[in-house]
Every structure is written in C-alpha cells, then in structure tokens.
Amino acid sequence: MARACRSQFRGARLIAGTAMLSIVLTGCAAGGGQQLPPASFVAMQEGPGEEYVIGPLDELTVFVWRNPELGAQVQVRPDGRITTPLITDMPAVGKTPSMLAEDIKLQLSQYIQDPLVSVIVNKFAGTFSQQVRVVGATEKPASIPYRANMTLLDAMIAVGGLSEYAAGNRARLIRFDKETGRQREFALRLGDLLKKGESKANVMLRPGDVIIIPESMF
Numbered sequence: 001m002a003r004a005c006r007s008q009f010r011g012a013r014l015i016a017g018t019a020m021l022s023i024v025l026t027g028c029a030a031g032g033g034q035q036l037p038p039a040s041f042v043a044m045q046e047g048p049g050e051e052y053v054i055g056p057l058d059e060l061t062v063f064v065w066r067n068p069e070l071g072a073q074v075q076v077r078p079d080g081r082i083t084t085p086l087i088t089d090m091p092a093v094g095k096t097p098s099m100l101a102e103d104i105k106l107q108l109s110q111y112i113q114d115p116l117v118s119v120i121v122n123k124f125a126g127t128f129s130q131q132v133r134v135v136g137a138t139e140k141p142a143s144i145p146y147r148a149n150m151t152l153l154d155a156m157i158a159v160g161g162l163s164e165y166a167a168g169n170r171a172r173l174i175r176f177d178k179e180t181g182r183q184r185e186f187a188l189r190l191g192d193l194l195k196k197g198e199s200k201a202n203v204m205l206r207p208g209d210v211i212i213i214p215e216s217m218f
C-alpha cells in the first residue's frame with residue numbers, strides 16, 4: 001500500500017513538473033512580458049502630441065515682428081545653444097519653442113520695446129527623450145524623431161523592417177514610466193505584424209520608447 005502511494009506521488013510530481021516546464025517553454029516561445037493594447041493602422045482621430053522640446057542640431061527660425069534684422073535661421077549647436085543678432089550663446093536645448101521665444105524676448109527687451117518673438121522648428125532631430133530608438137535585428141537601426149500618433153508599424157517602416165534572421169515575435173519595447181520613475185518592458189509581435197499583417201500586433205508608441213529586436217537562435 002505504501003509502495004503504491006509513493007509510486008502515485010512520484011507520478012503526480014512528474015506530471016506537475018512536466019506541466020510547469022511546458023508553461024515555461026510556452027512563455028519563452030510567446031515572448032512573455034506585458035502586452036500593449038492594439039492600435040489601428042490609421043489613427044481614428046488625429047491630435048497633437050506632447051509639446052515639442054528642442055534638441056541639439058534642430059534647425060530653427062527666430063522671427064521678431066517689425067524687426068526682421070533681429071531674427072535668424074539657426075541650427076542648435078551640439079552644446080545646446082544658439083546665437084542670434086544681439087544675443088550670444090542662448091541655451092535652447094530642453095525648451096519648447098514658446099519657452100525659447102520668451103527667453104529671447106527678455107533679452108531683446110534691453111534693446112527694443114515690447115518685442116514680439118516667435119520660434120519655429122524647421123528640421124528636428126529631437127532630444128533622446130523624444131526619439132524612438134530601434135536596435136537589434138533590423139535592416140537599419142536608427143533613432144527616429146517621435147511624431148504625434150506614431151505607431152509600431154510607422155517605426156518599422158522607417159528602419160526598413162526586420163533583418164533576415166530577426167526573431168520578431170520575441171522583440172521587446174522598453175518604456176520609462178514617469179509616474180513610477182521605472183522602466184517597463186512590453187512584449188511585441190513584430191513577426192505577426194510585418195509578415196502576417198496582424199493588425200492587433202500594431203501598438204501606439206511614446207516619446208523615448210526603445211524597441212529591441214533579437215536574432216533567432218535557429
């Protein structure tokens with residue numbers, strides 16, 4: 001009787017272990033991780049994104065109403081500053097266009113009365129916090145300036161899709177959570193999205209997202 005019980009116990013433990021291994025392997029195959037809600041291929045409602053923050057190498061137009069000689073077309077230097085007529089080494093990186101316009105206005109107020117200043121971003125590179133970076137097994141890894149309503153499909157088109165040996169369904173999205181101050185990791189199904197046209201695999205991106213695509217082990 002005791003021998004039969006021990007035999008049944010070993011059998012049950014073997015079955016449980018096999019089931020646990022099956023779950024682990026299934027999780028590895030599926031990629032695991034949290035899932036993001038699907039996004040439509042075309043935004044149902046277009047809207048503005050987060051207000052743009054000026055980054056190094058952005059090209060700007062500074063316009064001063066009724067004083068065009070005080071305006072300029074400038075590129076933000078790698079040190080994050082710009083120089084315009086009457087203003088030398090004005091910090092620009094990390095500011096929105098409206099913030100920079102206000103700072104220029106304060107400086108010009110020393111020379112003219114009540115200047116009206118506007119700043120337009122002509123070409124943008126974006127700060128790292130506003131870029132979407134795609135690395136790993138893709139045709140051309142790149143940092144892409146984020147734009148409003150950008151999706152995973154948009155980013156993958158920009159980098160030329162997956163490379164020949166990419167394990168697209170094991171890709172990951174790393175996102176910084178401002179509320180908790182921690183990074184979060186989400187599973188992506190790039191293989192299903194790009195090779196099967198699975199619409200539910202398309203997700204919305206946010207500024208600062210990092211997409212990591214591993215290579216297949218086979």
